[in-house]
């Protein structure tokens with residue numbers, strides 16, 4: 614698989630280029646545009662569009678078009694995506710010439726061959742850059758192509774891309790002539806690429822620990838010693854978490870869970886803790902949350918409904934309801950006053966009165982219960998609060 618990567622400073626227009634290609638030049642070629650882990654405007658992981666690139670020496674070639682995250686704190690992730698690039702389009706924001714030299718230096722830093730780079734001066738609708746001046750300032754090799762584009766309108770986007778695809782093909786042809794087929798090793802799709810990057814960034818479980826709150830050190834040590842990394846995380850975990858599984862527990866870590874003060878860690882993570890959830894911090898301050906490895910009520914109910922066992926699903930829900938009313942009446946009232954019965958209620962079973970998640974009881978689960986005649990009055994929020 615050939616890889617063409619769009620690199621550049623934050624907001625230079627990398628994603629916009631990929632979007633224009635997806636809607637334009639590649640529109641008639643099969644393939645989806647995917648941006649896993651990105652919910653806002655700024656790319657968090659990558660944008661990826663796969664497409665069939667034709668034949669190389671009689672062999673069918675699949676290609677992936679990627680754009681990297683430009684934000685400085687994601688440089689390690691950016692370099693991991695660039696490491697395997699057959700060609701790179703360096704997108705420079707024509708309105709911000711002061712960023713150009715640093716962008717080019719950062720692109721070459723992992724050891725990328727400058728001969729595989731095409732430079733695109735983007736946002737040419739807002740500025741009129743002097744290409745020769747850019748060449749001189751970046752000390753570009755004479756063979757490097759410099760193009761002008763306005764990715765917002767799509768002007769110049771296709772021609773830059775085709776130049777990069779030509780470079781990538783040439784690079785692959787040279788590799789083939791040396792008898793190499795490195796591209797076969799690459800992750801097959803966006804999910805596999807995401808999992809690979811995620812696994813590479815996963816921190817190590819430290820060897821020494823401080824107990825926080827109600828921790829039983831022996832249990833914790835046993836769990837951590839047996840825990841092995843998992844490639845996916847539970848649906849209820851915070852977005853961007855890492856997970857290890859072992860000894861009947863799941864261990865979670867989120868990059869933001871780094872605290873210099875144990876009391877602060879305890880306070881910040883209180884919402885994630887309870888009778889079956891513990892927190893431990895490493896001496897360097899990374900905090901990990903251990904949760905018993907049991908399905909949530911929502912997962913149990915989903916599984917029952919998938920197996921067409923609505924009565925069992927209903928009895929699980931009613932059982933949980935009774936338990937909550939008995940043990941934590943105040944928590945039930947609190948949630949009952951919310952607009953709907955949602956995932957927060959489900960997580961209350963783990964013993965916290967603070968919603969751990971704002972995910973709703975899914976519309977499909979609700980519809981499924983209703984279609985089985987299994988939607989009792991109890992679930993009406995107004996009925997619940999009385």
Ligand SMILES: Nc1nc2c(ncn2[C@@H]2O[C@H](COP(=O)(O)OP(=O)(O)OP(=O)(O)O)[C@@H](O)[C@H]2O)c(=O)[nH]1
Pocket residue numbers: 621622623624625626627628629630654655656657680681682683684735736737738739762763764765766
């Ligand atoms: N006027 C103008 N605006 C552009 C152009 N290209 C991109 N933009 C705008 O610039 C902003 C940033 O574009 P993105 O494509 O999200 O930038 P990015 O490089 O992917 O940014 P990160 O993912 O944060 O690294 C958006 O508001 C785009 O609409 C262009 O050629 N002209």
Ligand SMILES: [Mg+2]
Pocket residue numbers: 627628629654655656680681682683
């Ligand atoms: Mg982007």
